[in-house]
Amino acid sequence: MAAPQPVSARRTANDLRLGESATVCCLKDPQMALKLLEMGCIPGTQVRLTGRAPLGDPLMLVLGDEEYTLSLRVSEAITIQLKD
């Protein structure tokens, strides 16, 4: 799960535009990673941002092509780093 380049350079799930898809590269926070992994957010999975709560937080991510939706806070979404 080590990032090959400086951590800050990577985009995270929070940087996605509404409706944009990307592939999960790595999970930054080990504790959070355990929770994300068991909920199906594995490196290599496609994620798509489908919505944000009216106040910008939390956000809605659709995972993979199985079309199920996770709701998570910005503080949790920034631990999901994306492939370029």
Place this chain on the structure above:
Amino acid sequence: MAGVIQDVQPAVPQPGTGGAAPLAERLPRLALIGNPNSGKTSLFNQLTGLNQKVGNFPGVTVDRKTGVAQLGGQRRAEVVDLPGTYSLYPKSLDERVIADLLYNPLSPDYPDFVVVTVDASNLRRSLLLFSQLADLGLPAILALNMTDVAAERGIQLDVVALERELGVPVVPMNARKGVGLAALRIVMADRLAARPPAGRFWQPGAELRPLLEAIRQHFGLPNDYLALHYAHQFRQLHFLSEEDRTYLASLTEQYAFDSTAQQAAETVGRYASINELLLEVVTVTRTERREPASNRIDKVLTHRVFGYLIFLAILFLLFQAIFAWAQYPMDLIDQGISALSAAIQARFHGPLVRLLTEGVIAGLGGVLIFIPQIALLFAFLAVLEETGYMARVTFLMDKLMRPFGLSGKSVVPLISGLACAVPAIMGARTIESWKDRMLTIFVTPLMSCSARIPVYTVLVALVVPDESWLGIFNMRGLVLMGLYLLGLSSALLSALLLKTVLKARERSYFIMEFPVYRWPRWKNVGLTIVEKVKTFVLQAGKVIVAISVLLWVLASYGPGTRQEQAAAQVQQQAAARRWSAAETERREASARLETSYAGTFGHIIEPAIRPLGFDWKIGISLLTSFAAREVFVGTMSTIYSVGQDADLGTVQQKLASERDAQGQPFFTPVRALSLLVFYVFAMQCMSTLAVTYRETKSWRWPLGQLVYMTGLAYAASLLVWQVFS
């Protein structure tokens, strides 16, 4: 202990369950386990119907739902419903129950086999949990649920191949509609549950062997994977002794066991083998991709304007239901109780009859009267939960609640607190974070619960005129709303205060799955209502009836001969001043009450509550309603009906006719307001304190609530009375 996990032979006693009970009577026991939203609850309800019991798992406070399922033929089985979870590594208190149950073959609840519900439209993630259970070596049946949703999405599953790959029976079904249930019953009745091949999905790395070998030897465990879970979770396993934990702590330290890294590696490894397996089993035919209906509904229901408007509208409807619709059945219950009391008093006389009617039956009425409100509230909550809307409420409200140290998940318990803090505090269990959960539990009793309604309505109607303001708003309605807002804002501000004091114990997660929108299953809604009403009647009901009886005794008898002396004095005065018989009787009853135990209590605390504008009669009510707020009205009516003619109409009239020393109405608006404010804040509910203790496992929390809320109430009432009177 070896051989404990064997093929299913329910007639053979398992260790820990045999002995006391005759062998033939022991039903085979199965545990239902699955992801949240995988249809587990629907399946449990389908299997057991009204045949359910709610208890507690030993040592913890998690609800333990069990039921007896009729399996076809004469066969039956006991079903234990386990909390929904994504893996066997618990992330919340609820989930810890699973580990305690499944890792301890000596547990009295240890199942003969497990039925794993998986979501067919989401097989990869669902199989993660199954794969862990399989590697533990538990005999299992796979209930392949939501096949309809999968078919809609163009997912085809080869059930025969899945069965072959997993090594357990697979039953395709749709639990909500009851499809496939007959097949599942047959599979369960014939005990076809099979033990999957060990280590089929994943095996611990070679570097862990020595550690796992040591644990297996020490505890006599049947496989490495179970030993691995001991290494991961020994701190949370209730059935281990202190020495066992110390042993495991030193062992894991000696082998430098890194729990987090191992778990991550295991999960990734499992997904790899599940992906491989699914290649054989799943084919997806992509029809033209349409945006799923759920996503389109979400665009409206979580919209920045419509989202909140719709939530407000639903809340409004909920309040209408609790306040207006519930009124009809409540009136019926009220009339029924009065008629029963009157009928008994018309036929029989004597102290025992008075105990029965004024104590027991009056108390029962006080319990039954709340059933319509509780039933309606939980009908609403169950429908919101069933349809998947509740998750959206959490989503909408999270950012708003966070400044106060609460999370979106606190919204549901807080709203439930409007009906009753007891189930609301129990509902806070879904909050994984310890700190968020404690904050929610602590402040929930400040929400104005339905037990305050009688106090509010009686006092508001007493002093606020039934007039409209600006021609539209009913004054009484406005004051009532003000009281609710006062409760809400005090709950939020108290959370803010406590947030700064309390330190978080563990990592908190907000992340959750959004269930797809579905029509509610009315059977599930109905069963929720039955369960909640039963819990209320049996738990709070006992306290209320007991207090009602105690109260009657306290108000009817007094210490020593003081009552008799007071009565004799009244008789003397009556003779001297030529009072009428009725006047004498009224004064004597009043004197008897003042010298009763209750009156003595009231007089003792009067100096403490006089600065709030309260007299000894209110003092009596405060003391008795300390056990449960709704007792206030009952006490007032008892005090005044005992003190005056027996049937003087409603409590309101009695209160309105009360005069102070100067002959002015006693209940002035300011005095009533002081009392109302007291009831908004005061922790006047023994049941809530008891449930807080149960939920927090510490007296610190209920005592904290008691001191904090009573202090707040005293200060607020003092302010009102001193400033405005």
